[in-house]
Amino acid sequence: MRLRFSRGVITIAIIVVVLAVGVSVGLYQILKRTPLAAPPEASCSVTTPEGARTLLPEQAQIAATIAAVAARRKLPERAVVIAYATAMQESKIQNLDFGDRDSVGVFQQRESQGWGSKKQLMDPVYATNKFFAALVKVKNYRKIPLAEAAQAVQRSAGGYAYAPHETEAKILAAAFTGRVPKSVHCWYPPARTPAPQPRAEEARKQLARAMGSTTITTRKRGWLVAAWSVAHAEKYALSKVGYNGATWVNDLEAEGWQSGSAGARKVELA
Structure with missing residues (x-):
């Protein structure tokens, strides 16, 4: 038996189909024009028993450089804490090319006060060496309050401002x-194809410039080198850093360092 539909029913059906097609096309165009969610920005995290902090890659790189310079000069951890607190107050641990009057760099040192040329002060290795050279001349800098030690070096208008950064500086x-192993973790968005080749040798040369000898003589020293390497991973296109049975990989889903086969005599880069 043949079914017969009235002209009105057929008209309604056609309208429904046209509307459905129109809605589908409209949704497709909207989705087509809507950009995909932007990937997370590169970032670094530091986790120790004292607490955790998140850093920008530049901040992590500078922090790692300061620690490397301190190791070269055989300075105690207290010197590093003072340097970090000073850098936090002066520049938020960033290599600024501007500041009050002619102040520039991580520690906002001034050319007019004899710290060096602007080009030199914009080099974190040079600036850190100048800071430590002044700090070790401060009597009892290891024992006096942090703000006093920092102010003796900086001679700023508000020397009291360094003290609030001490807790974060210790972390x-x-x-x-390198005192706390596996405490530095960074991630950066993978490059588009073709991916850049790791520049491990260049990374080692730059570390040697800050640290002098990069020979691993103690596990603490090894973890310093490993932390420096992870902090500079994006800059040198590193996707893996291994040391002392643990491996960092550039994986957003990875939670910290993973078990690996790296030995304790060498930090492996790839």
Whole structure:
């Protein structure tokens, strides 16, 4: 038996189909024009028994450099804590090319006060060496209050401002000096194809510039080198850093360091 539909029913059916097609096309165009969610920005995290902090890659790189320079000069962790607190107050641990009057760099040192040329002061290795050279001349800098030690070096208008950064500075120092293993973790968005080749040799040369000898003589020193390498992973296109049975990989889903086969005599980069 043949079913017969009235002209009105057929008209309604056609309208429904047209509307459905129109809605589908409209949704497709909207979705097509809507950008995909932006990937997370590169970042670093520091986790120690004293607490946890999140850093920008630049901040992590500078923090790692300060620790490396301190190791070269055979300075105690207290010196690193003072340097970090000073850098937090002066520049938020960033290599600024501006500041009050002619102040520039991580520690906002001034050319007019004899710290060096602007080009030199914009080099974190040079600036850190100048800071430590002044700090070790401060009598009892290891024992006096942090703000006093920092102010003796900086001679700023508000020397009291360094003290509030001491707790955070201790967290960073525990991690970047290598005293607390596996405490530095970074991630950066993978590059588009073709991916850049790791520049491990260049990374080692730059570390040697800050640290002098990069020979691993103690596990603490090894973890300092490992932390420096992770902090600079994006800069040198590193996707893996291994040391002392643990491996960092550039994986957003990875929670900290993973078990690996790396030995205790060498930090492996890839």
